Amino acid sequence: MTAPLVSLRGVAKRYATGTLAVRGIELDIRPGDFLALLGPSGCGKSTLLRMIAGLAEPTAGRIDWPGGTPGPRDIGFVFQEPTLMPWATALANVALPLDLAGVPGREAEARAAAMLARVGLQGFEQAYPRALSGGMRMRVSIARALVTRPRLLLLDEPFAALDEITRFRLNNDLLELWEAERFTVVFVTHSVFESVYLARRIVVMAPRPGRMHAELAVAAARRGEAFRTSADYAAHCREVSEALGLAMAGEAA
Structure with a gap:
């Protein structure tokens, strides 16, 4: 089995204010993954992304790069605003x-x-x-x-402020780039529909302190409008919505 590109073990982040943003994150990000972090606002998705990028340090646990410590060109970061x-x-x-x-x-x-x-x-x-x-x-x-x-592209809700038509177009463009280049993607979103359309793996996070509630696979060979309007897409959206509902209710996965 291929070694993970990034490995998170027991990762937690507590801010100086005392707020515990995330805790107990156990996650392997594999080369070529398209992974979505899905959860409500304030569940620590962006905090987790910033720690993976090295823009913030965990207060517990560790983040390892089995393939070697990344250099400044190894990580691309797309923020919520174009900046x-x-x-x-x-x-x-x-x-x-x-x-x-x-x-x-x-x-x-x-x-x-x-x-x-x-x-x-x-x-x-x-x-x-x-x-x-x-x-x-x-x-x-x-x-x-x-x-x-x-090697790794991190995107923090990059399309959230855009209209639906533009968002769909950029979803397709991002997938086309990923399929051509096969870089590794971690994509933060609070949209069930976007996560199912884009990602091959979805990590559903519970509210603060952010925890991993469930991990779901979306095994569709090709994306596109045929997938977006398919019964398979609807079924995956239903499954992910149910998992998110349980996470919001604080129930066990």
């Missing part, structure tokens, strides 16, 4: 991680332009964030996270 530099073009925003890594200017620009094309923004390289729609700004953010070809 783009408003004074920089789309091309410059995407090239930023490469610039910081010392990649020569022409190479960085070429790689950034290629990644913008991959997310459907060819022709918008010189556009500034203010001239882009919300969905386009999120595409730039995803391109920036992927331009270093990270």
